[in-house]
Amino acid sequence: MEISETRTTFDFSKEKVQTITLAELEATYKENDVYGRPLGGIYHSDLINGISNMARNAGLEVEMGDMFAVNNLDGKRPGVALLPEVEEKEGERSIRAHLLRRVFAVIRLAASKSHTLPKAAHGISCPAIAISYSQHGIQIGIGPNIHICRNQTILCAKQMISNFGYRRLEMDKKDLAGPDWWRPTVEGWIDEVSKGVMQQQWADIIQSLDEQLVYESDMQQIFGGLMQLRIQADTSEKSLRTGEVPPLTQSQINHCMERVLIKHFGKGGAGMCTKWDILNAMTDTLKPLNDSAGIRVPICDTSRLLPQLAKCAEFLI
Helix, strand or coil, X not given: CCCXXXXXXXXXXXXXXXXXCHHXXXXXXXXXXXXXXXXXXXXXXXXXXXXXXXXXXXXEEEEEEEEEEECCCCCCCCCEEECHHHHHXXXXXXXHHEEECCEEEEEEEEECCCCCCCCCCCCCCCEEEEEEECCXXXXXXXXXXXXXXXXXXXXXXXXXXXXXXXXXXXXXXHHHCCCCCCHHHHHHHHHHHHCCHHHHHHHHHHHHHHCCEEXXXXXXXXXXXXXXXXXXXXXXXXXXXXXXXXXXXXXXXXXXXXXXXXXXXXXXXXXXXXXXXXXXXXXXXXXXXXXXXXXXXXXXXXXXXXXXXHHHHHHHC
16 A cells, blocks of 8 residues: 555664554554464554454544564564665665564543444543554453543453464464454454443442542552562563463553652652552553653563553552
């Protein structure tokens, strides 16, 4: 397809995390296996378009939210590869000469003119499906996407699926390596969103979190618990090591706690907050570039982003 954007080149040497558009993603070089099939079972752009079309067929409007590509420095299969032979044809740093292996995208779902969604409750701005496409495989999650600060939230571990690692579907490896393993689950999610079932589940969870007050001693206990999970995930001591993805890494815990202290426990703060405030601070920390205050946040490994989002809610609930 033709690139509709004014940008025709990428330069990941300057910024390893870059916001991109779907048109740009579709124009990048596609990676195949030895049989000429998509190496990950399905191209990232086809996965995004497939989920978007599924939502449209269910009578929902689709709006692309955040989409970004990451150049992680993997020696064998880096997140971004620039192909010299394609550059010779298309020009230096051409979008078409880039092969993107790490892409994160958010698809927001809304009512169409002919289809009315049940009224959103308790601050749920918009249901959204998040997709993480990486060298490891594919992860897909659904939850409320808060428009004001662009936070993606996953409030139930069962509302995330993957063809590897955490929340890997119990399917044959051959099926998980194909293009359609995600379809039945995502179709069920979209059906529940169109009927308002998920929104009500989310509203109930959020209301429960918003009714649980957190004072300074509680806040210290919460962040102490996050620290313990991080240590158990990363320690070299076999008797302690869990091997699980923690809700937040060490740098993310530091960033998140600082934001909570400033907003709720510093000068002018109320000296208290709610668990919902804590969860918002955690998801704010797990955004790609900046938090809602415009402050640079610790970059999250995209293959850990959806598991971490799910673990954050699981930890507080």
